Amino acid sequence: MIVRIAKLAALALAIAPASLAAQDIAVRAETLHTMEGPAISDGVVVIRDGKIAAVGPAASTAIPEGMEVLTATVATPGLVDARTVVGLAGFMNQPHDQDQLDGSAPVQPQLRAIDGYNPEEELVDWLRSFGVTTIHTGHGPGAVVSGQTMVAKTWAKTADAAAIVPRAMIAANLGPDALDREKGPGTRSKQIALLRAALTAARAPASVKGDEAKPDKLDMQVWRDVLARRVPLMVTANRTQDIMSALRLKDEFGIDVVIDGGAESYLLIDELREAGVTVILHPTMARHYGDMENASFATAATLREAGIPFALQSGYEGYVPKTRVILWEAGWAAANGLAPEHALSAITSDAAQAIGMADRVGSLKVGKDGDVALFDGDPLEYASHVTAVVIDGRVASRVTR
Known part of the structure; x- marks a missing residue:
C-alpha cells in the first residue's frame, strides 16, 4: 500500500x-x-x-x-464527465475520503458538494490525465436526496477555484440504493412520498411573523429553487417503474428533471421523448446486476436514434478504484452500435449540454x-x-x- x-x-x-x-x-x-x-x-x-x-x-x-x-x-x-462523485469519493475507499453520502437522514438537499470537494484527490488527477477537463460531481446514491452537485474544472488547487457552477443539480435517488427498512424509507412509495412532501411544503407561502417573513430553513430554500426551475432535480433511476415515478413527479410539480442511470430507459422511449428529459446514461460497462440487471450495451445507440438527449458518465463505484473513465465507456458504446462521432459527442458537446455548460465547454x-x-x-x-x-x-x- x-x-x-x-x-x-x-x-x-x-x-x-x-x-x-x-x-x-x-x-x-x-x-x-x-x-x-x-x-x-x-x-x-x-x-x-x-x-x-x-x-x-x-x-x-x-x-x-x-x-x-x-x-x-x-x-x-x-472531455466532459456528466456524472461522477470524484472529489467527494476518494481512491482509498476509507471513511476519511468518502464524503459522497451522509447517512444520517434520507432527505438532505442542503448538503453542498463544494464543501466536500477535494481538488487534490488523486482520482481528479487520474481523470485529468485521460483528457477529462470538466466534471459534474457531487453527492451520490444511497439516500432519497443525498445532496447537491457541482461543475468543476480538474486543474485547480482549491474547491472555490475549481468550481464553475457551485450548485448544478439536486441529487435524488429512487430504487433499492435508497431503501433502508430500519431507518426508512423502506418502500418505493415512501421514497416518492418523501419527495412529494418536501416539494408540497415548499409550495406554501413563506411563513410570516408580525410584519417580517421568517427566513426559510436551508432545505426549504433549495426546494423553492427546484420549484422555480432555478436548479434541476437529477433522479437516479434505473428500473422503468422508478423512471416513471420521476416523470410523474416532473409533471405534478412542473419541475426540471434529469434522469441519471436509466438502465431500462430503452423500454420507455415514447415516455422520455414526450417528457422532454435528458438522460445521463449509466456507464456502458457498468455491471449488470440488481436494478441494472436489464441494462444493455446498446442503450446509448437506442437513445441517439430516438432523438432523446443523453450523455455518458463515469458514475459512482462502491469499490476501488472508485471511478471509471468516460473515454473507455464511449469506446465501448461505439463498439455496440453508437456511431463514433456520436460516442465522442456523448462525452464532449452532448455532455456539456446535459449539465448546462454548452456555452463554455464541450x-x-x-x-x-x-x-x-x-x-x-x-x-x-x-x-x-x-x-x-x-x-x-x-x-x-x-x-x-
Whole structure:
C-alpha cells in the first residue's frame, strides 16, 4: 500500500499543472474534432487568456509568432464527465475520503458538494490525465436526496477555484440504493412520498411573523429553487417503474428533471421523448446486476436514434478504484452500435449540454474555454493514448496515458 501511495503521489506531481496562470498556446492536430461541424484535417486551435481565440485549418489560421505549439495526431475538446462523485469519493475507499453520502437522514438537499470537494484527490488527477477537463460531481446514491452537485474544472488547487457552477443539480435517488427498512424509507412509495412532501411544503407561502417573513430553513430554500426551475432535480433511476415515478413527479410539480442511470430507459422511449428529459446514461460497462440487471450495451445507440438527449458518465463505484473513465465507456458504446462521432459527442458537446455548460465547454469554438485533449490516435481506440491536456489555456498534463 505504501509503495502504491508513493507511486500515485509521484504521478500527481507529474501531471499537475505547472502554473495556475493561463498561457497563450496553440494546438495543431492532423485531425481536429471541434464538435461544431466536420473534423478538420491539419487543424489549429489558438488560445489566449484561457479562451479560444481562433480555430480552423492550419492553412488559414495563423499561429502567432513565439507561441508554444502542442502537436497531436488527433485533438478534441476537453472531455466532459456528466456524472461522477470524484472529489467527494476518494481512491482509498476509507471513511476519511468518502464524503459522497451522509447517512444520517434520507432527505438532505442542503448538503453542498463544494464543501466536500477535494481538488487534490488523486482520482481528479487520474481523470485529468485521460483528457477529462470538466466534471459534474457531487453527492451520490444511497439516500432519497443525498445532496447537491457541482461543475468543476480538474486543474485547480482549491474547491472555490475549481468550481464553475457551485450548485448544478439536486441529487435524488429512487430504487433499492435508497431503501433502508430500519431507518426508512423502506418502500418505493415512501421514497416518492418523501419527495412529494418536501416539494408540497415548499409550495406554501413563506411563513410570516408580525410584519417580517421568517427566513426559510436551508432545505426549504433549495426546494423553492427546484420549484422555480432555478436548479434541476437529477433522479437516479434505473428500473422503468422508478423512471416513471420521476416523470410523474416532473409533471405534478412542473419541475426540471434529469434522469441519471436509466438502465431500462430503452423500454420507455415514447415516455422520455414526450417528457422532454435528458438522460445521463449509466456507464456502458457498468455491471449488470440488481436494478441494472436489464441494462444493455446498446442503450446509448437506442437513445441517439430516438432523438432523446443523453450523455455518458463515469458514475459512482462502491469499490476501488472508485471511478471509471468516460473515454473507455464511449469506446465501448461505439463498439455496440453508437456511431463514433456520436460516442465522442456523448462525452464532449452532448455532455456539456446535459449539465448546462454548452456555452463554455464541450466544443472548440471562439470564445469558449481553452480546453483541449490531445491524442496519438483515434480517441476511441483502446491502443491510443492521451498525450497532453490543456485546461483554460493551461498545459495541465504532458503525460502519455
